[in-house]
């Protein structure tokens with residue numbers, strides 16, 4: 001295996017250990033893995049899989065490389081607020097008869113327990129950036145849910161009838177519930193109303 005240029009002195013006490021957050025990194029050394037290093041995003045963490053044969057210094061280099069690679073590709077992929085607004089408009093047309101007309105739809109970083117929120121009086125919608133790691137059909141569900149609050153503020157029967165126009169609503173609710181359960185976090189789409 002090629003050894004990458006040193007990004008950190010070998011006598012650094014952190015060599016071979018996980019770099020400080022952010023981001024949270026988990027390194028899994030595998031005796032069965034011979035040559036390849038791979039990495040993937042798992043929620044808030046980046047998991048890096050390395051062969052057990054690597055030295056700690058090599059491992060530290062690979063971890064830095066793989067984390068940088070994932071962050072670069074996420075940066076490229078990261079959808080903008082404009083993308084989100086465009087998505088919301090087309091979902092409103094498709095599933096809410098165009099009745100939900102938001103003033104703004106934007107990503108927010110600090111929404112740790114809620115997937116989205118809506119202020120009907122101002123017609124503003126905020127979507128948690130945690131959803132950026134999830135499949136589009138799950139993101140669409142949360143957008144449809146928040147859009148429906150522009151038509152029905154409360155979680156009543158009419159509200160759910162609008163949401164259920166979105167064919168994958170039930171499946172997405174299950175996905176989010178499972179995601180939260182796996183991380184022991186609350187599953188709250190937004191303010192109970």
Ligand SMILES: [Zn+2]
Pocket residue numbers: 145149155189190191
């Ligand atoms: Zn709601």
